[in-house]
Amino acid sequence: MLSGKIIGRLSMYRRVLGNLCDSKERRLFSHELASLSGVSAAQVRRDIMHIGYSGNPNRGYDVEALLESIGQFIDEPGGHRVALVGAGNLGRAILAYFSGRRPNLSIEAAFDNDPEKYGRVILGYRCYSIVDLEAVISEKNIRSAIITTPASVTQSIADRLVAANIRGLLNFAPVALRVPSHVYVEDIDMTTSLEKVAYFASKTSYTKG
Amino acid sequence: MLSGKIIGRLSMYRRVLGNLCDSKERRLFSHELASLSGVSAAQVRRDIMHIGYSGNPNRGYDVEALLESIGQFIDEPGGHRVALVGAGNLGRAILAYFSGRRPNLSIEAAFDNDPEKYGRVILGYRCYSIVDLEAVISEKNIRSAIITTPASVTQSIADRLVAANIRGLLNFAPVALRVPSHVYVEDIDMTTSLEKVAYFASKTSYTKG
């Protein structure tokens, strides 16, 4: 069974390898990639084995070829088109963040229900009325969506996205979405993450006195 | 051993319970909380048992009392003070996002190295020069930090934060931070999350033809 964790690690390896490639590194060992990725060396070797690439004992892995293999394993041929729903503070920060970050992932449209926002171009991305969600997604052949709407409307937005044939959701709203099993949901819950940090930060300071 | 996962689930339960409390619900069953949280009912029961609260067969859990128990388990008495390092697009969105969201977590300072940003009040939060990082953290007794700096400077910022006695980091930069074991790090890697969504979205569409 294919786990989301390996995709996450491969994504991280690719970023590390991309930096190495830029600085003209040609080869590296599993323990080097492990150290730069915060993963164990054995895990790195297993992951690389998994995508069908082979290294060379005593010479390690070819940076460029490994990068290529990871791309072939992860990337959708022809690129993957994404929509952003909710062009508030967080949504706009995400638009800025993803600008040109992954060539294979392109944000094709933003949506909002605020007339002040739709009908304009925000940070280089066209913003549409939420009314046109289904039409634009279909027309532009968008397959995934980033949701940054208020919690109260998130489930209904997700329902509409699923009906519009979206297959993956990146959900920033603090809501447990109900979607059919063929739709993949990844949650980013910033409040929960910060609460975890605060919890463990206070515990370690307690144990230290 | 205490896992981060249970804290994440407790945080989610608390949010769900808070909404129920607002709408005057007094009691609920494990399977109800489970359904609203996207967790199994047995998991909910185990977690609640873990924090030392007891329900009542056939009457379930008291919403308000459970909320109180979770707070006692998670929250640091006196509140937990947090800094934000990097007041760019993402940092400012986070400031806006956390405004008043968790009463027990307060952002006490923002930092940036851009003279256009520091020395001002941004979205209600005082922004300081990165030069004053150590002094302000010590003075305000800040224990955790949110990092939204560019990847290239993130490790050196983390080193300074650790030296300034920070015990927890919420890291948005795509970098595997090296910190001492007494410092807790939670990573939010939006690029990796979106790549996972895109990967599984394209796979499910493949299997459907």
Added chain:
DNA sequence: TAGATTGTTAATCGATTAACAATC
């Protein structure tokens, strides 16, 4: 060759699920 690394299996670990007696 000698030595460090890769590919791959076995052992361990932890978390989740399943199950059920105790309870109101």
Added chain:
DNA sequence: TAGATTGTTAATCGATTAACAATC
């Protein structure tokens, strides 16, 4: 009581770590 739920243990599952033969 009858029936649904809670508290709690046993069984399962999967992921990670440890280990080592094969390899250059």
